[in-house]
Amino acid sequence: MDEIHVIGGNCLKGSITVQGSKNTVLPIMAASLLQREICVLRGCPRILDVCYMEEILHILGVVTWWKGHDLYLDCSKVYGMEIASEYTGRMRCSVILLGALLGRNQRGVIGYPGGCVIGKRPIDLHLYALKSLGAIISEKNGKIQADCKKLKGQEINFPDRSVGATEQALLAAVLAEGETVLRNCAREPEITWLCRFLQKMGARICHEKEGCIRVQGVTSLHGTKMLIPADRIVTGTYLCAAAASRGSVTVENAPEGEMEAFLEVYRKMGGQYEWKSGKLIANGAGIQFSVPFLETEAYPGFPTDLQSPLLAVLTTVPGISRIRENIFENRFKICSELTKMGAHIEVRGSEVKICGSRLKGCRLRAEELRGGAALVIAALAADGESVIEGVPFIRRGYEDICRDLRYLQAEIYMEDILSV
Ligand SMILES: CC(=O)N[C@H]1[C@@H](OP(=O)(O)OP(=O)(O)OC[C@H]2O[C@@H](n3ccc(=O)[nH]c3=O)[C@H](O)[C@@H]2O)O[C@H](CO)[C@@H](O)[C@@H]1O
Ligand SMILES: C=C(OP(=O)(O)O)C(=O)O
Structure with missing residues (x-):
């Protein structure tokens, strides 16, 4: 069992190349x-989430191999149609395999998805999209079964915006018969990247106007290559890590154009940044201003996935800050852990009030991905040593957070407590 040890107090500085984007x-x-x-x-x-998805693809018949950070997926022999809940339950994104299986084999049976426990996270919008395209869905014994003869293009007007449901609809629509028009789609960059990948495979997709995507079904798609863009949430996490120590960081491959809402808050807090030849150069030495009010919103608003990392920084900034979480109803779980470190935080429903103070190192437990990263950030700013349990949650989305932060001169290491 791994634990992360952090000796707080180092002022972070240096350059980093961030990993490809999980979402x-x-x-x-x-x-x-x-x-x-x-x-x-x-x-x-x-x-870890990529390993989990790879395991699921193996079950369905996909052959995969790696060359460094390049993942090869040979999908010539996909005959499996069923994925047990022990696999789907490890990650949220497993639910969109339903649309892919319907597109490929006209049938899919999957267990319920998992992912970060940050709210109820229903899948009604996913099922609505698939049903609209002609799938027959039944839910029993903890499984969702979807069948169709041939999916048929439709107008789908999402009542609410959902990243996953938009992806689900796209996967199902590209091989459907005729035209599908998706309205009130999510606008997150991950949707644009998915459309680009599908287009490279031969799909006919066009973005009409904000939030409206038109798909002309085709009869088959072909293999392709794509470079996975840098992870905007990991970029923001490392900017927060440097900010908590009032340090600086250069991100060699930051996803330009995807970080605006975060960078605006960073600047208001006293941070400075510039883009130079594709690099993001950020200096958090001047971070000193609290954030009177911030709320998470769908893109291009402030991302919910950076709410906890920012909250961790704000526990170190003098004055009162307030954050309202609008996307997931249970995303303040780390507050009790931060309180153990001496943070002054009051949670009231979907709002949190933070009064900046000094933090002290202690033993902490991560219970979900971004909350876990936020605990690491708080530990970097704290006096003394912190030990963070629950590392697998962090590994779901960070390839090697200790290695990356050591590049930035943090004193941080992973210990396998069974082997000592
Ligand atoms: C793997 C992945 O890409 N995860 C991201 C994705 O999650 P995910 O795709 O699960 O997030 P959604 O955009 O679907 O969720 C947004 C809101 O819609 C609700 N909802 C969603 C689907 C549904 O059928 N019914 C429903 O009510 C959710 O409970 C939530 O309140 O987008 C979130 C919002 O940017 C990010 O925090 C996650 O990191
Ligand atoms: C909430 C997240 O992931 P998931 O949707 O995969 O649980 C996240 O990446 O912060």
Whole structure:
């Protein structure tokens, strides 16, 4: 069992290249099922969620291999149609395999998805999209079964915006008969990247206007290659890590154009940044201003996935800050852990009030991915040593957070407590 040890107090500085994006690569791996050749995903992050998705693809018949960070997916022999809940329950993104399986084999049976326990996370919008395209869905014994003769293009007007449901609808629509128009789609960059990948496989997709995507069904798709873009949430996490120590960081491959909402808050807190030849150069030495009010929103608003990392920074900034979480109802779980470190935090429903103070190192437990990363950030700023348990949650989305932060001169290491 691994634990992360952090000796707080170092001022972070240095350059880093961030891993490929988790939330981009996972739907792209699912999309590869829609063709019968080989897809190559360059710059694929070697994170637990990618391993979990790879295992699921193996069960369905996909042959995979790695060359460094390039993942090869040979989808020529996909005959499996069923994925047990012990596999789907490890990650949220497993649910969109339903749309891919329907597109490929007209049938899919999957267990319920898992992922971070940060709210109820229903799948009604996913099922609504699939049903609209003609799938017959039944739910029993903890499984969701979807069948269709041939999916048929439709107008789908999402009542609410959902990243996963938009991805689900896209995967199901590209091989459906005729035209599908998706309205009120999510606008996150991951949707654009998925569309690009599907287009490279031969899909006919066009973005009409904000939130509206038109898909012209085709009869088959082919293999392709794509470079997975840098992870915008990991980039933001490392900016927060440097900010908590009032240090600086240069991100060599930051995803330009995807970080605006975060960078605006960073600047208001007293941080400075500039883009130079594709690099993001950020200096957190001047971070000193609290954030009177911030709320998480769908893209291009402030991302919910960076709410906990930012909250960790704000526990160190003098004055009162307030954050409202609008996307997931249970995303303040780390507050009790931060309180153990001496943070002054009050949670009231979907809002949290933070009064900046000094933190002290202690033993902490991560219970979900971004909350776990946020505990590491708080530990970097704290006096003394912190030990963070629950490392597998962090590994779901960070390839090697200790290695990356050591590049930035943090004193941090992983210990396997069974082997000492
Ligand atoms: C693997 C992946 O890409 N995960 C991201 C994805 O999650 P995910 O795709 O699960 O997030 P959604 O955009 O679907 O969720 C947004 C909101 O819609 C609700 N909802 C969603 C689907 C549904 O059928 N019914 C419903 O009510 C959710 O409970 C939530 O309140 O987008 C989230 C919001 O940017 C990010 O935090 C996650 O990191
Ligand atoms: C919530 C997240 O992931 P998932 O949707 O995979 O649980 C996340 O990446 O912060």
